[in-house]
Amino acid sequence: METKETPEARAVENGANPFDTLWNMATGYCVSRCLHTVADLGIADALDDSPRTADDLADSVGADADALSRILRLLASHGVFEVRGGMFGHSEASRMLREDHPRSMRDHARMWGMPVFWRSFDAMGHSARTGFPAMPEVFPEGLWARFAEHPEEARVFNGAMVAKARGAIMGVLASYDFSNFHTIGDIGGGSGHLLRAVLDAAPEARGVLFDLPHVIEEASVASERLSLRAGDFFRDELPECDAYLLMEIIHDWDDEKSVAILRAVRKAAPAGAKVLLVESIVPDDSGPDRSKTLDIVMLTLLGGKQRTQKEYEELLEKSGFAFRREIDTGAGVSILEAEAV
Ligand SMILES: C[S@@+](CC[C@H](N)C(=O)[O-])C[C@H]1O[C@@H](n2cnc3c(N)ncnc32)[C@H](O)[C@@H]1O
Known part of the structure; x- marks a missing residue:
């Protein structure tokens, strides 16, 4: 097959499909949001070493069984939880969402989904346009004063700091x-x-x-x-x-x-x-690095x-x-x- 000499065609040849790159990036928050949701619901804590059905899990945490099975299917496709014969079990990553895991990441996952983070990112265009943080547009009191007034959010944040x-x-x-x-x-x-x-x-x-x-x-x-x-x-x-x-x-x-x-x-x-x-x-260097993500968090919040x-x-x-x-x-x-x- 003849390959056209366009940047897109070259990218496909090199294994980096630009359509997939953009699709995955644009929709990435669906995966993040599923992670926040299962961390909030405490799904990992409801699951021990024996796999369980979505019906059973949903009963334990007060969720809808069909919705939960679809959320867990997406997460499992990214290595968080495993699907085995119609049942859901733990993967190494999902175990770390348990509250009692010695290196628990539950608070960390919950922190990114807290309104003070999530809604600030919703308003991130403000930061892009002005260079100023977006958070005061939605939470005029700012992060630290909000935590002083919202002890449960402060607890999750401090737990996330320990985890990170x-x-x-x-x-x-x-x-x-x-x-x-x-x-x-x-x-x-x-x-x-x-x-x-x-x-x-x-x-x-x-x-x-x-x-x-x-x-x-x-x-x-x-x-x-x-x-x-x-x-x-x-x-x-x-x-x-x-x-x-x-x-x-x-x-x-x-x-x-x-x-x-x-x-x-x-x-x-x-x-x-x-x-x-x-x-x-x-x-x-121009490659991916966690500091570049954190930088945008600092800009926005x-x-x-x-x-x-x-x-x-x-x-x-x-x-x-x-x-x-x-x-x-x-x-x-x-x-x-x-x-x-
Ligand atoms: C990003 S956290 C880092 C916590 C810890 N050093 C770590 O790395 O895990 C920032 C810390 O600064 C504290 N902080 C924010 N504003 C402060 C202020 N005006 N005076 C003292 N501490 C403050 C927060 O309460 C929070 O514990």
């Missing part, structure tokens, strides 16, 4: 020696999952978890070596420490607010203290951005820190180390 951070924390611990620090502050540390792991690796150190009051109220991690401090990093004094962790904090904010946060850290930090930003760096190493260096230098090095943890995040000067 598991691999990153292992990477951070394997790549950085915390044992010489006396006091380590985790600024915007959420539930304290990173700080607790770091303190386990640095048994001589003490830790201070700093976050908004509603987060600190729920963070039941205080111990003899880990103290809690509720506050707002734009208004309140930060603790004096010799190392500051900021994991996925700076990416939430535009440059001006990022510098304000880092200057607040600098104000509290004695000379020589280290600041350690844990972030996914946008790579130079918060007006923040995922940055290149150079951009992080510039923010740190503007805020009274000398950039020292970037450490790729191999777990999707880098540590950007800088020193208070």
Whole structure:
């Protein structure tokens, strides 16, 4: 067969069919939405090692059997759940949607489907047109104030943060020696999952978890070596420490607010203290990378951005820190180390 010399024909020859590329991308949210829905319904928890029929599962969770079987059929075609002889069973991925899985991703899947995420993406055209976040168009109070007023959404978000951070924390611990620090502050540390792991690796150190009051109220991690401090990093004094962790904090904010946060850290930090930003760096190459997706999330929800190493260096230098090095943890995040000067 003669092949026409068009870009589309060449793409088909190379195995990348442009029609399929566009179809899959344009409809991708059907799959995401099915995932949010089954995570909300708790289907994975209703299923143990024995496969069940859709009727039976639907009865357990209060769903329509036909609709549920079609939702699960689509998810199974993407590797989440398995269809076996008209019954539905677990795949490795669907097991991780269970609440009691040691690496549960249930809250993570639910977070992306929460109205505050979903409806903000509905309004994303606003971000594309103006460069400003879309979320305030639909939720004028913004993400953090909304969580203060909606404890169940805040709980899901904080659970999602724990879930997304598991691999990153292992990477951070394997790549950085915390044992010489006396006091380590985790600024915007959420539930304290990173700080607790770091303190386990640095048994001589003490830790201070700093976050908004509603987060600190729920963070039941205080111990003899880990103290809690509720506050707002734009208004309140930060603790004096010799190392500051900021994991996925700076990416939430535009440059001006990022510098304000880092200057607040600098104000509290004695000379020589280290600041350690844990972030996914946008790579130079044009291939797919999770940081490029996160970047659009930051644009749409918060007006923040995922940055290149150079951009992080510039923010740190503007805020009274000398950039020292970037450490790729191999777990999707880098540590950007800088020193208070
Ligand atoms: C993206 S989460 C990151 C949580 C955690 N560091 C992690 O990576 O898993 C951002 C955190 O910043 C906190 N935060 C937002 N605004 C804040 C403020 N003004 N002062 C203190 N913490 C704030 C949020 O409550 C949330 O815990």
